[in-house]
Amino acid sequence: MQDNIAVELVSVTKSFTLASGPFRALTAITVRIPAGQLVAVTGKSGSGKSTLLNLITGIDKPSEGSVSVNGIRIDRLSERALASWRGRTVGVVFQFFQLLPTLTILENVLLPMDFCQTYPRHERKQRALQLLEQVGIGDQANKLPSALSGGQQQRAAIARALANDPPILVADEPTGNLDSQTATAIFQLFQALALAGKTVIVVTHEKEFATWFEHTIALTDGAIMGDQ
Numbered sequence: 001m002q003d004n005i006a007v008e009l010v011s012v013t014k015s016f017t018l019a020s021g022p023f024r025a026l027t028a029i030t031v032r033i034p035a036g037q038l039v040a041v042t043g044k045s046g047s048g049k050s051t052l053l054n055l056i057t058g059i060d061k062p063s064e065g066s067v068s069v070n071g072i073r074i075d076r077l078s079e080r081a082l083a084s085w086r087g088r089t090v091g092v093v094f095q096f097f098q099l100l101p102t103l104t105i106l107e108n109v110l111l112p113m114d115f116c117q118t119y120p121r122h123e124r125k126q127r128a129l130q131l132l133e134q135v136g137i138g139d140q141a142n143k144l145p146s147a148l149s150g151g152q153q154q155r156a157a158i159a160r161a162l163a164n165d166p167p168i169l170v171a172d173e174p175t176g177n178l179d180s181q182t183a184t185a186i187f188q189l190f191q192a193l194a195l196a197g198k199t200v201i202v203v204t205h206e207k208e209f210a211t212w213f214e215h216t217i218a219l220t221d222g223a224i225m226g227d228q
């Protein structure tokens with residue numbers, strides 16, 4: 001594998017067992033994502049986009065084939081090793097933000113650092129505040145998520161995803177719940193993160209942002225129809 005490939009799936013098939021029999025959500029796909037790129041995953045509902053993200057984040061294992069992230073064969077890791085690996089290597093951003101509602105924005109960003117112990121305790125608050133500044137909501141740190149707009153909540157979720165300085169950021173329809181101006185600001189943030197060296201993989205239906213991506217993985221019925 002080349003040094004600059006962040007994510008590599010080779011001949012990956014993912015099958016699920018349904019009452020009606022086995023079902024292939026992904027069939028023999030091979031994908032190579034270079035480090036530091038902003039990459040889109042597109043396709044209709046049910047085409048396998050979330051399944052692909054779940055393989056990249058190690059939430060699921062392939063039925064066949066290999067999944068390597070930064071040179072590590074994650075399909076061979078134990079669940080315990082995967083949990084630790086995931087916390088340090090992949091930040092995840094969701095469509096509905098999934099911030100903990102009873103914690104402040106600052107506390108939400110501190111959680112992954114407390115969980116993984118990636119930074120000494122006395123450095124964590126400063127780092128969380130810096131991340132909130134970086135995503136443009138430094139002044140919202142002490143508020144509860146419900147006091148923020150959707151766009152601000154997504155920025156907070158991005159800061160939380162960056163807490164442990166993961167090389168890879170994965171986002172599943174991160175702007176699906178935002179207006180187009182706010183969505184543009186979120187994509188600008190992803191672009192800046194990719195320029196700074198993060199590999200950013202985004203599931204998106206929004207065609208108007210197609211030109212922002214350096215690479216698009218287009219899925220149809222669990223197969224790759226275009227890999228530009």
Ligand SMILES: Nc1ncnc2c1ncn2[C@@H]1O[C@H](COP(=O)(O)OP(=O)(O)OP(=O)(O)O)[C@@H](O)[C@H]1O
Pocket residue numbers: 016017018023024025043044045046047048049050051052
């Ligand atoms: N755990 C599972 N058990 C059974 N079938 C599953 C499971 N996860 C996904 N599937 C099936 O695999 C196919 C791909 O699902 P996936 O969620 O990856 O699609 P998607 O492209 O992300 O769709 P959407 O845009 O609607 O989120 C679908 O037919 C889905 O029903």
